Amino acid sequence: MRARLIEHMLGIILVTLLIIGALLLFEHRATAVHERQYAGIKDLLDAPISKINDPFERALLADCMDLYYPGRHDTNAVLISELIRFREDAFNKSMQSSYRTKRLSIATFREIAGMYLKFLLMYLIVMALTYYGVETLGSLRFIFKQQRRQQHDLLGRPRAPLFIRAVQTAGKTIAYAVLFSPAYVIAYSIRTEFNTDSAFFMILLGVISNGLLIMYMNKFYAFLVAESRKGYVENALVKNLRSDYTLSGPDGISLRSVFNPAKRFSGHVFDHIFRNARFQYLSTIKEQASFLITGLVIIEMALNIHGHLTYELLRQLLYKNYPLVVVIMLAIFYTVKLTEITTDLLVHRESRRYENR
Amino acid sequence: MNRRGFDISVATAGRSIVRVSGYPVFDNCITFLFGESGIGKSVLSKALYGFMNNTDLQIEINNNSYGSHLNDPWTQAIKRNSFFVFQEPSSHLNPLMTISDQLNEGSLAGIHEEDILSWLWQTSSDAAIRKLLDVFPKPYRPSGGEKQRILLAMAFKRIDAWIASPPSGEPTYFVFDEPTGSLDNTFRNLFLELLFNKYAVKPFTIVIITHDYSIISEIYNRHRQLIERVHFKELSRLDEDEVTVNDFSPGEYLDWLAAPRPHPSKHLVVEPVLEVQPRFSIFGRRLAIYADSQRTRLQPLLINKGDMVYLKAPSGIGKTTLAKIIMGIYRAERFSMALDGISITDRSPMSLWSSSIWGKRAGMVFQHADESLNLASTVRETFKGLPLKKHPSESDLVNHLTELFDGPIVDSFLRKKVAYLSGGQKQRLNLLRTLILGTDLIILDEPLNGLDFTSVKKVLDLLDEKRAQGGSLLMISHNEEIFEHFIDEENIYYLGVIE
Amino acid sequence: MKTARPPLVKFVSGKDGRWLCIWIGALFGLGIWDYLFLNRPAFERIINGFINTLFIALLSVGFTLAMAWIMTLAFHRLGSVKKRSGFYVLSFLLNLIRSIPQIVGILFGYIGIAALVTAGLLPGKAITFILMSICMSGFIMPEVIDLLRERIDHYTKLDFFNALRVCGVSQWRIINFDIFWKNSRIHILNKLISVFGSAMFLQCSVDFIISVGLSSDVNAVTLPTTLGSLLAKMDSKQDILAIGNTLTNPAYMPQLFFQHLQGLTVAFLIVITLLAVYQISCGYAERHRL
Structure with missing residues (x-):
């Protein structure tokens, strides 16, 4: 019986450690990933474009970028699509802010x-x-x-x-x-x-x-x-x-x-x-x-x-x-x-x- | 003396299990019922007593439905006043109820048990009996022999109640199914003595189902006054499912026992096959091998080529345990032996047995053929997977089987499922599987279990033949009378516990 | 004595045979009804979903058996050597799997698979099916391992195992041939029938949950359509809700069988399959007196 109890305890400890580890990892990754993901478009974030989804404005942006960084049309296209994703992400975030902000606080824990x-x-x-x-x-x-x-x-x-x-x-x-x-x-x-x-x-x-x-x-x-x-x-x-x-x-x-x-x-x-x-x-x-x-x-x-x-x-x-x-x-x-x-x-x-x- | 005869048939939905006509019940007499195991002795007595399950089985008694048998005044009366002692005591006690509770429930309540218990345990100490009564029955404690005696005690309580009851002329039917299977001779004789003493006070119908032919000697030596009230019967097979009840002549057994045996020829060259040092410990007990029955002279267990050795001990001491230690199934402490020149101690690796002993230098026949054989295999498949140099051909196999099986061995027998063989046939098949290996050492644990007298003689003859051909055999059995007759005194060893 | 009956009659007269017939009959009946009264796209979707579900459940049964068999042999091997650390590690891991509720484990597994599909890492549909089945098997497997180990234990406690061993028969032959094949086929098959039932149930439930709760992330587009995801569709749900309507308003009954056919069919398929599989397994156990 003692062996069984020890096994249970070991299981509990192992899983707890694993999960706490995962928790820390997520916390760390959440910020790191965000930064890394949008590193390429950091300079573009402040571009004065109001409606990125508008095909006209998008084409305009593409032309501008081809002018500034000639000879790398493909890279530019990727950057633009990333920019679109970023904007969408931000939009979603604002829509769901009530859920999104739910981090591990005392209040959520109590809930x-x-x-x-x-x-x-x-x-x-x-x-x-x-x-x-x-x-x-x-x-x-x-x-x-x-x-x-x-x-x-x-x-x-x-x-x-x-x-x-x-x-x-x-x-x-x-x-x-x-x-x-x-x-x-x-x-x-x-x-x-x-x-x-x-x-x-x-x-x-x-x-x-x-x-x-x-x-x-x-x-x-x-x-x-x-x-x-x-x-x-x-x-x-x-x-x-x-x-x-x-x-x-x-x-x-x-x-x-x-x-x-x-x-x-x-x-x-x-x-x-x-x-x-x-x-x-x-x-x-x-x-x-x-x-x-x-x-x-x-x-x-x-x-x-x-x-x-x-x-x-x-x-x-x-x-x-x-x-x-x-x-x-x-x-x-x-x-x-x-x-x-x-x-x-x-x-x-x-x-x-x-x-x- | 009143004899009742019953025609009984028991069948499952598709298959007839057993049929018999004129199955006898001798009122107020003692009947011994012999016959190989699995022939249907228990089934028939249970059907008669009214235990069978009529939904799964189709049972007819005297050409009437089982329902009418259950409602018959005879059945009703014996259910009221008799008892049935089942074989396999371990499974017939409820593991979740104390023994005391089980001895005092239902119609056993309110009957004194002290005298019965102190007789069966040969103790007058109240404390010793209490210790026994307050426990739950578990696989190894109380021992098989003790559980057997508990079931017998239940029957004796009912017998006491019958003796105390006013004369009614009602029939009785006390059945003892293998009551001495787990008892050594001392306790077996105590049981018989108590039973016959009570019988002398007021007779009742007794049926004792047994394989123990040495009971005959006991009756003839110590209970001769009862002989005219005793019937010896034997069940034998007519065909697949039909059996018949014959008289068994006790003289046949007693004469065989009395006949002088030709002294076995000694091999000229003495060549030791197995030598086990006399002291070892296992399960916290110290055991020793002795040369004399008083257990004073320690002696290594020595088996030479062409020797047949008998190891003797009261039940529960560890005969089978020693056999399993030799075969490497159990690990003993401070153990040492030599087998075919290989020296083996308790520190030898397990792989030694699997690589060079099992099936190569030594083989062992376990006591329960039902457990040792693969019941779902066919007779032919039983000989597959063995470490033989060359796979036996069909005719080799048939020749080998004829050594113990009657008649021509036909293909349908080879294709038969082991489960459908009778108990005696299984026991013989179990033996043959080990013998075909041709190992130097053969250990046999209760090789006569479940055999009828004809097969007993046949098996003993075959073993003697193997011995004469240079085989070395170690016998383990509680069937002392037969083996003491069969084996020379110098080849008998005694196992004991060192206190 | 009853006369011997042909094997087919004997099979059908048992509970298992009867329920197998009922199940197949119900499937055909339903198929014909739906063919007549259900619109074609929905009909095709249902057939597709049903076959997918059945296929994954069957694959799971196969994987479960294979994994359980390998694990059992590993347990036996590790348990018979002197150093038993491997044995303890293995049983520790197995008990850990046991401590995760099946549904939660499979849910996470499926989400992982869906992520792989979305990332384009899974080349073909077959791989998706296999991964889903393996994931399911992993969480059903402990039951089968228990059964297999129980069978070995049973025979090692008797003299069976040792009696064959001392005759020189190899232990793998004893386990695989004498114990599993000769003496446990029926037990194993019976277990596999109930594994099939569990796999169906879990498969439907997980897909239902995923489709209802995670619809925007993991959906029927990324994972194959099954009965569970079909049931979770808006129109199916409406159909099921209509059953409740009928309870208080019996006059609505006829419309149930024509207008709300899709949801009703899916629900009926799930329930009749689970019920039939269970009854077949019970009947099978009764027939062989397990």
Whole structure:
């Protein structure tokens, strides 16, 4: 475990150093490049030309330059086009001055910190909700499957009427289609009716879209199935633990225990299966978290919601405000690392317990 | 004495797994069920007990659906009052629950266990038992033998409950699937003694599935009074999937054991192949090799050309570990040996083994054929990739296989997936793969695992032949009775721990 | 006992086979509908975008497998020598990649590629495709490496690996032939199906983001058109918005299927592909009892 922690720390330090290095480099380059880029046209900057885009004035300038510096027509043309670029640049700058001036000051830092906290809070909420959803839905799916199996074992193969099966299949397909849609498809398709920019809606999107819930629910379900085939389950059956999977009755599993976050099923075979599946799933949390962050980033970026961390990242990228980009990247990286360390510690603590230490 | 017969068939969607007619259950008797592994002993008993999964498998019992068997009063009764001890104790304990919790849940709750545990562990110390109960089952701790005894303890709790219950005339069906696979003879005998004592108080139906033929001697020597209540049965194959239950004559085994063996001819020139110095340490334990069973005389393990040597130790001491140290898989400390004149110590580089020992000077047959063979390969592919001077031709291969396989070896057998072979066939294939290498030293770890009696004799004959041709063999097995009979006393070594 | 069925029937009766049919059927159905009712330029754009997306996803699958395989062998080699510093460096770097959210990593990669295209440093379209796929593979690769290493670990924990080793079989043959080819083909193929799904999803998302957010800098002109960038187009977005309109105003429904065809088609293509790939992978795992 110590080796893991050291590795995480090394990763954090390395990336931080790299990024700070990049930051300094950008700061330095930003001024240097600007100076070097327009070194050739320094003398022309003050030329009394008001409308460089006007073809007439441009031709005039070209003629003038050919007169002053004869025999280097090509070089002159390049200089003029650079001058045009410079003018455009200056024009754009003045248009976007409100963004452009955003450098790393205490105020912007505070602004970003606020966005980051919002991002973090949302991430934690969605994480908790999906974890709960994954366990609950996975368990329910497993329980229903077992119900059908038990019915089949005792009574043969019962079949619902075709119509009911068709409705079930159609409903399931639609639900799957929604759960599998990328967040932006869902969001745009209901944007006219709901305020998709609210925090509530973003959390909802985070939970249900991008296939996150369904994918990890099925992963958990796969763990349950794998565990249910193991020897200790047979052994629990020999010990006459309850093994009825109906959701009512004294021998069944109560619905309340399925929906309870703690999920205890003592005296039932499912308790053995669930405990082991949950333990197995612990190491998948890391994967789920990283997928969730990807999902959140997609939501924030694709929906263009102002004042959100990763949208800000995109915007600063657009305006080539690299120092800010780098700071936001660092924040995201720290979030992932923190999650990794937390789950590693959690897994470590749990497995130590079961290793009799 | 009441005998029930069951016609059972188990199949997956496309393939029949096993079919049998007249599978017997002798009420309130003791039945020993022999037969090579993978023939279907466990599957049939599990199907009868009501464990099989009817969704993935198609099961019929007495030409009725499995559902009606599950609802049958017989099945309902045995589920209520009997027990099934599974083989592979490690996977049959929940790794996330303490042993104490697992010994006291479901219908095991509220039954005293102290007497059972102190008998099976031969200790009266409460503290020692507590230490055992408060842990979670992990791969190496408790040991395989201890886990096995925990499962047996569960069964004994149910037996106690059955004995204490008022007479009801209900049927019982206590199944012990390879209950002694991880126990050495001392604990095996303790288990049998406890079982038969309880049986004497109030009889119940016992089925013991086993490969351990030496159990027969134990019954004949120490439990003779039970013999008329004991049935010895053997499952054998009729064709691909159909098996039949025959009587196994205990006399056959006992006579074989009693027959004098011709003394092996000694090679005239004594030529040492392997010499291992008697002291070494591994995993924080100091081990030693002795020449006597009291473990007083330290002696280097010496195998000459044409020798067959048997290494003996209680289970869990490290017989397999020593074999793996010799083969360079484990690294021991202060270890030194000479193999074919090459001197090797714990500081020798790994590349020494891969370049000049593996498959060239020494080979090893691992104990679990299921794990050692590539089950997805065909029989033919099993012999590919070996460091042979020339690739064996089709007829070479067929000749080699006939040494242990019956009948003509046909092309369809060579093309068969190893996974579809029976356990005994796999074990034999595992053996042949190493034998084809023709190395000077061959280490065999439990070579008789999973074999029926006919194959046991065949394998031993083949090994003796190899020895006579100048091979040097090191045997590791807990099957003491057979190997003590088969190998001269001077070639038996004992492994022990130095406290 | 059921009678043996021909392999094709057996394949189609499974969940994976069924969903493969559904997917192909849906593509054809959609193609015919669009051919009839969608204007020609838009139709061509969609086909072009769909093929590009599919192509990049498939290329990514190939690169992912190749890179993961090489990395796994490197891990095995470095892990079996005495000095393990190389092993630690490699696993450190791999964990670093893992700590960057896939979408962010790929986004930056694509922006880099777009910059190269703009600077005229990439000679052909093929190179752009390959670079995009490699960039994607780099961030999906860890999953596959995990699987491959897990398979090796599984067999080294059993006697399998050692039993073959002491017979003198070379360790590379054991890993590549006995473990990967003979015993893990199904696991690997199943993983690759889901890698294909991830690649589709990430590809669409990144292109959508780039086209929506960075339209002035990196746009569909510099990078190949894909479903994601098509969806981000103004008219497509309008089409999707119309779905919401239909929710409250059902009478609008018929127009959805004629007037808003472009956006709807693109969205449907994305969703049905992701769903079908997922179901195929689940069905495949069920069939082989993974």
